[in-house]
Every structure is written in structure tokens, then in C-alpha cells.
Amino acid sequence: MVTVAAFARTAALVGDPARAGMLTVLMDGRALTAAELARAAGVTPQTASGHLAKLAEAGLLTVARQGRHRYHRLASPAVARMLEGVMAVASMPDAARPAATRAPSIRSPGPRDAALREARTCYDHLAGRLAVAMADSLVARGAVELGEDGGALTPAGEVFLRGLGVDLDAASGRRVFCRPCLDWSERRPHIAGALGAALLATCLDRGWLRRSEGSRAVAVTPGGRLALGRAFGYRQACACGDAA
Structure with missing residues (x-):
């Protein structure tokens, strides 16, 4: 059974903007290096390495070594489903949000692209x-x-x-x-x-x-x-x- 503490730890990991950016990039199923993920998240390689270590330790990412490089990918489809679900909630139209969380203007759901x-x-x-x-x-x-x-x-x-x-x-x-x-x-x-x-x-x-x-x-x-x-x-x- 999932404890509240474990749930909170996972939510906190995903909630960091840099880590969220790296996880989103990996949602296409690719395996990327720390340098590639650092560029995607707009952080330094050193900062990215710290974030990636935390994500891997929590079981959200897996790491594979090939030659001199270490490649990171989402650990399972369950992680991708979790991220897609968070995106769906985050992009809800204002009318579907609790009043306290509504933004000033109504946004279309889903990606703008x-x-x-x-x-x-x-x-x-x-x-x-x-x-x-x-x-x-x-x-x-x-x-x-x-x-x-x-x-x-x-x-x-x-x-x-x-x-x-x-x-x-x-x-x-x-x-x-x-x-x-x-x-x-x-x-x-x-x-x-x-x-x-x-x-x-x-x-x-x-x-x-x-x-x-x-x-x-x-x-x-x-x-x-x-x-x-x-x-x-x-x-x-x-x-x-x-x-x-």
C-alpha cells in the first residue's frame, strides 16, 4: 500500500520545474544523456546530474551505460501514464477547476502546438x-x-x-x-x-x-x-x- 509520505515524495520530485522538463522530454520513449536533458531543462550539467540521480533513486528513471555515456529513460509505462495524467489535470479548463485555483483567463486543454x-x-x-x-x-x-x-x-x-x-x-x-x-x-x-x-x-x-x-x-x-x-x-x- 502506498503511504502518504511516499506519495508526497514522488509528487515533490515531479513538481520541480527542471525535473518536470526532463521527464516530459523522455515521454517519447527515447533514452537521452544527462547533457541532452540538461539542455532541454535549461540547467547546467551538474544540476541535471543531481536531479537525474534523485529520479533514478525514486524509480522514475532507469539508466543504461553504453561506452562512455549513460542514457536515461522513463522506468516504465506507468511513469508515463502518471505524467500524462498530471498534464491532463494541469491543462483543465478553468470551469473545471476548483474556484481557488482558477486562472484569470480560460485556456484550451492540451498542448498549444x-x-x-x-x-x-x-x-x-x-x-x-x-x-x-x-x-x-x-x-x-x-x-x-x-x-x-x-x-x-x-x-x-x-x-x-x-x-x-x-x-x-x-x-x-x-x-x-x-x-x-x-x-x-x-x-x-x-x-x-x-x-x-x-x-x-x-x-x-x-x-x-x-x-x-x-x-x-x-x-x-x-x-x-x-x-x-x-x-x-x-x-x-x-x-x-x-x-x-
Whole structure:
């Protein structure tokens, strides 16, 4: 059982602006060096090293050594879910906040960057408008059943996704296979778990999506617009994808 003290320690770690900045950068699933994370957080390498040591000690980060470098990544999807949840609460419209915490003006929920709102990585799965559209389509065609806390792939869904090239065999394992994840910007669920990771991997491997350097945003390629439109009825809402 989690104690109040343990909860407070974790919240305090995440609540520091520099540490929050470094954790946010790692939400795309990459492993970065202390120098790279220092630049992202706007602190000195020495300061970053101190922050990273605390995050690793608390189990929020894992560290791997390769040659002369040490690479830091989020310790688990659970850490990414926690960060995404905090972001969702932090970006709530003022009308949904307690009166004592309301800001002077109403802000739109989610990221201001249109590319991030359209499609982004949430650790190892896809988030944003595209991800929600995919989840809606899979539910509507009876391919996936989503509840409040979990989800399941139907036999028809297995046939459909294998037809798209999704490696469902690799997705099976100890981790949760399918679950809903409340989207930070859309405020509706997208698909997480091993199935969500497999869907993202398929989109990247087939060239339907392309990672954006230095950002969690992923760009929808011209071929991806066609393929995702046919498979999920997706229509891009903004000119934030591949312009080629």
C-alpha cells in the first residue's frame, strides 16, 4: 500500500520545474544523456546530474551505460501514464477547476502546438487526435472493446489488425495487452498497453508516421494519410503533417 509520505515524495520530485522538463522530454520513449536533458531543462550539467540521480533513486528513471555515456529513460509505462495524467489535470479548463485555483483567463486543454494535438507519442503508444480516431474506429467496427479500466481485442479485431500488418504475437506478454488511456488533449480515450505500442510500431514501420526530431509529435506522411484514411476513416485536421 502506498503511504502518504511516499506519495508526497514522488509528487515533490515531479513538481520541480527542471525535473518536470526532463521527464516530459523522455515521454517519447527515447533514452537521452544527462547533457541532452540538461539542455532541454535549461540547467547546467551538474544540476541535471543531481536531479537525474534523485529520479533514478525514486524509480522514475532507469539508466543504461553504453561506452562512455549513460542514457536515461522513463522506468516504465506507468511513469508515463502518471505524467500524462498530471498534464491532463494541469491543462483543465478553468470551469473545471476548483474556484481557488482558477486562472484569470480560460485556456484550451492540451498542448498549444497543433502538431502535438494531432499526433504524438505517449511513451510507447500513440496519442492525440489521430489516436482517438483510431480507437473510435476500432470500437465502432467491433474490433476492440474498451471499458473504464481495461480493453479487449475481439476475434474480428484480430483478423482486421493482422491484415494491417500489426504484430499481435509480439504484443502478447506479461504487460497489460489493451487498456484505455485518457488523451491529454482530446479528453477521450486512446488505446494503450501492448496493443497500443504495436499499433504505433506498425504505423512507423510502414512509413505512415514519421518521428519529429526533438519533439513528441509524429508527422503523418502522404502515404499515411491514405492508409489511415482507408483503415480508420482518419482525416487530418491540420497542416501539421508531412508537407511533401
